[in-house]
Amino acid sequence: GMLFVRGGESYETKTYMDGMLVQSPYFSSLPQVPTRGRFSPLLFSETLFSTGGYSAEYGHALSSSVDLTSNGLETEDKASVALMSVGANASWAKRWEKSSLAVTGLYANNYLHHKLHKQNVDWTKDPVLGDGMMMFRQQVGEYGLLKSFCSFNAMSMGMNYDNFEEGTMDELKMDNLNLYANTSYTDQLADKWLIRTGVAYSRDSEKIIYEGLPVTTLNTGASLKLAFTHLSTENFKTRFGGDMNRGWYSQAISADSSIRLELEDLQPSLFVETEWTIAKKLAVRTGIRAEHSTLLQEAAMLPRISAAYKTSKYSQVSLAWGLYRQKPENEYLQYAPSLSHERADHYILNFQYRKNRRTFRIEAYHKDYDRLIKYSYLYSPLPEDYSNTGKGKASGIDLFWRD
Secondary structure, eight states: OOOOOTTOOGGGEEEEETTEEESOOBOOOOTTOOOOBSSOGGGEEEEEEEOSSOOTTOOSOSSEEEEEEEOOSOSSOEEEEEEETTEEEEEEEEEOSSEEEEEEEEEEEOHHHHHHSOOSSEEEEEEEEEEEEEEEEEEETTTEEEEEEEEEEEEEEEEEEEETTTTEEEEEEEEEEEEEEEEEEEEEEETTEEEEEEEEEEEEEEEEEETTEEEEEEEEEEEEEEEEEEEEETTEEEEEEEEEEEEEEEEEESTTOOEEEEEEEEEEEEEEEEEEEEETTEEEEEEEEEEEETTTTEEEEEEEEEEEEEOSSSEEEEEEEEEEEEOOOHHHHTTOTTOOOEEEEEEEEEEEEEETTEEEEEEEEEEEEEEEEEESSTTOSOGGGEEEEEEEEEEEEEEEEEO
């Protein structure tokens, strides 16, 4: 349930569906218990996974972005039912001339599986999951496509956790409810103009009972995005637009919610990016992103640039540099809301060779971290125990070969 990219923490990777932010892309879980993504890979036709130096269109992530493009219209009418040792799922899809609708449902219960296979985890409640999804697609005019997606899932589990640091067995229970809805629209406005816009809403409610003490966390987010692409010439194109992300976060501790921590933030952003093929062998992309946070009262301009030079018919060299920043995690801000954004500078040098369906790539990278969060001890309620004095570096070389 986590992606660690080039020295970064898991929260430094942001996931998008059709350009819209996904707040909780993975199912919740308990300590030392693996989990998986909330969405089936079969929902998507393309995944763009950037490990650094990514476009100015995306922000609020120190290390990486994962952009998932959902499928277009269903190709045919179909229905299916699947039975498993852990439950059952069913799906149904209907295709009309210019639209389609798909619905799926899943129920999973690990009771039988745990009876058949001995577990290393001391379960007090076997994991139970209910999940539902709806996807609607509508063709608009000749080039337009409207996509609406909605998913809801509920999960519950309990265990006795081996707290080896304290030498105790701690009783843990978790209940999670998650809702995610996303609507996007793409179209060609004119010969040289493209539009992409969308809205998204997410609500994640989690209740964890630790040794009889309930901790209830509610994380809600809403996003709005509008982007245009202008194809000025065959060799020059401009993409610009903006997005707005609003977040509400609250955490209640104790049975009567006598301890309640709350945060609210509005993050408007603007970006502009150009791609210019200067010559047959040289292309350059430049961009800048402007961001602001009402909670932290900070604004920033984040420039980014990349270039690629074709060294032969089958190979090229490229480089990229950019500034990236991210708001500290809510678990720190709820105690110290005066913290500043964390920051990372990306430097990337890449060589790629492609011929006869074979690809070889070698990429060197370096990341400079600044203003990272440091604390005297985790979950301290005192704001002065947190600061932005952390620094770090991550460097390495990636080798990739596909035949």
